[in-house]
Amino acid sequence: MEQPPGFVDPSFPNHVCKLNKALYGLKQAPRAWFQRLSSFLISYGFTCSRADPSLFVFHQGDSIMYLLVYVDDLILTGNTSTLLTAFISRLHKEFAIKGLGKLSYFLVLEVVHNPTGLFLTQTKYANDILTRAGLVDAKPVSTPLSTNDTFVSDGQPFSDPTLYRPIVGALQYLTITCPDLSYAVNQACQFLHAPTEQNYQLVKRILRYVKGTISHGLVFQRPRFTSILGYSDADWARCIETRRSTYGYSIFLGGNLVSWSAKKQPTVSRSSCESEYRAMANTAAEIVWITHLLTELHALPPTRPTLLCDNRSALFMSQNPVSHKRAKHIDLDYHFVWELVMSGKLHTRFIPTKLQPADIFTKSLPRPQFEHFRDLLRVRPPPFRLQGDNR
Incomplete structure (x- = not known):
């Protein structure tokens, strides 16, 4: 790590600082943390997935554990409670982590457990988008776009593109649990560089649809x-x-x-x-x-x-x-x-x-x-x- 400006040692101006610990905000921090975590997991018996580098799989006999990593957030599941308990105990000894129990909230995804499976939704996140756009009290509509609605590049330019872009970007993330928005949001994303007034009105219609389906989400059931x-x-x-x-x-x-x-x-x-x-x-x-x-x-x-x-x-x-x-x-x-x-x-x-x-x-x-x-x-x-x- 180079000596920061204003704090250069005049006796040793070409020396560098020794980084003893990776901190938040440093460019190399995520890589150093992932290398440290993955080295521990592999030494424990996990293998890193080739299809998804953030997924680690532990397989021993009939026992299986899956661990998914997103920076410093981890999701762990498995089919043997004793194996999970032993691994969590080892994880606590190796790292200063906090266990939050059964999965309920992860990267603004809300997970609801029920007897037949899981329900994934982003209700709070969708409400935040409506609040940002000032459409919390908007009148709902039944579809994201009507059959005659079309995004076009011709027309009066939208006066505030910096409002259009973050709203459409946020809607993109909302499609994780609302695939029914995918087509409409894809159309809106094609005009991020130069949105028109007509395009923004169509985005507002998409938001009105979100208002009417704000509690909707993906249902996952145990398959037959x-x-x-x-x-x-x-x-x-x-x-x-x-x-x-x-x-x-x-x-x-x-x-x-x-x-x-x-x-x-x-x-x-x-x-x-x-x-x-x-x-x-x-x-x-x-x-x-x-x-x-x-x-x-x-x-x-x-x-x-x-x-x-x-x-x-x-x-x-x-x-x-x-x-x-x-x-x-x-x-x-x-x-x-x-x-x-x-x-x-x-x-x-x-x-x-x-x-x-x-x-x-x-x-x-x-x-x-x-x-x-x-x-x-x-x-x-x-x-x-x-x-x-x-x-």
Whole structure:
């Protein structure tokens, strides 16, 4: 550590300070802390996940422990209470830590335990966003965007972009437990550099939807079956300014939503088949990552993952080794998905559009469709009643 300005020793101006302890605020502090913690965990018997470097897995016989690290916040779980107690005791001796008991709040995620599983929500965080925007008393709406709402770059520039950007950034983090916001927030994020008055009015509509669903969150239930099911969808040439397609996917493990995305494709697709196939390739890549993670967690389902798509042409390309000149330019994605299917690591199937939950990530939908797909994603109100409520 260099001598700070104003405190340089005139006798030894080229000497450096010896850093005995990493402190908050130093650039090297997080790296030094993680190295110290990971060295201890590995010496105890944990292995660092290759799929997620912040995850450590302990496996000994039938006993398993998972430890997730976020800077100096740790989540620990396992299937043997005696093993957990012994490890926590050792952890207390090694580090000055504080145990907070059963997981209830982590990085503004609120975790509610119930007899059938878990309920994840961000009610307090959503309320803070509404307070910042001055919309705590706003009138709720039933969908984030109407079917006619479109974000555009033309129009009167918004007078205070520094208000637009932090609100949209905060909404991005809210999608962790509210995937139904993903499409609308993705559209808003594309105009952070130069928002217009119309764009801000649409963001206010998103906030009014948040107001009406402020207690909603993700429901996780104990699965009756364990399998990986992915849904892939794309809306061809959705962007009216660039004609790039918007794609989305949702991946379920045992019926519980574990991964989702809503993005604009980086290049223009020449057909709906191409945009759908590129969406399938991105979904397949995410499924492969999830299978690697579950393998390290010793929880990989015995059945191969299934990817469902509502475009028969894209499905045909994934299942048949027939390449033609119209598919030459998507050669890389073509071989990636096709090889997964041919090797038996992935199964692709057709699904009707009306049963396609990933449709909610590609476009604005009418209220009945939106609420139907939102329910399929298991985004719901709290699955419990207040005491004394006999309704």
